[in-house]
Amino acid sequence: MALNRDFIGRTFPPSEPYEVSRVKIREFANAIGDSNPVYRDPEAAKAEGHPDVIAPPTFPIVISLGGSALADPELGLNYAMVVHGQQSFAYTRPVHAGDVLVCEATITDIRSAGRNERMDVTTEIKTVEGELVCTAHNTLVERPA
């Protein structure tokens, strides 16, 4: 089903604040099998100049993949048929434990590609104080049902 083109350019309200914890970073590092001490040991992280343990580069996906914005029935996205097309992150600095982050997602494009629909979403991940930490771009591909 065609996605609603009226959503192109729409920015959704910021997400609920998400507090990044040492425990969640460690769980994520364990899941990707990464034993780097800067993800686990605050002293090792501080030795590298970080304020606390930092998160792996792809960690922001935990808080930035779509969320409730894409669940708007007016958009017409059938999530069961969605696959991930592209993903990128541009970092101002690494995410670290103790950050309290909010995401603000904007749909930047919706287009047809063959029988698929492709939607680009840009998400700004900021601290609650307003510091930009990371900008994520993703492309979701909806296959025909």
Add this chain to the structure above:
Amino acid sequence: MTAKVNYDDVEVGTEIPAQTYPVSRLNLVMYAGASGDFNPIHWNERFAKSVGLPDVIAHGMFTMAEAGRYVTDWLGDPGAVIDYGVRFSSPIVVSDEEGATLVVSGKVEEKLDDNRVVVALTARSAGQKVLTRARATVRLA
């Protein structure tokens, strides 16, 4: 935030030794929990096959994370990653008994100012490229 690789020690074309990462169902279950992506195509073989997949497949973001780990293992400090992006071209199919194998290799594609370089990554599983246009921009020492 200091990478253990020196900018002056790499050239365009410098290759980073390939690494092999085994992928098991357990990895995918752990990644589902850690990431919050509980789509059953990543842990339920019956469901995956019912939607036309050959078997359970890895999360694209799991694959991206492993290729990212390849870069950060080379760098030493993950804080030196400035930009990282991929296209997902083919899934990693993870069988119950044997799992799967991901092989990642990379080379320096471009040297930029301010000690930055662009690393081009290749990620393959079962002979297929699972990522395309995989690039990390990193700051070297």
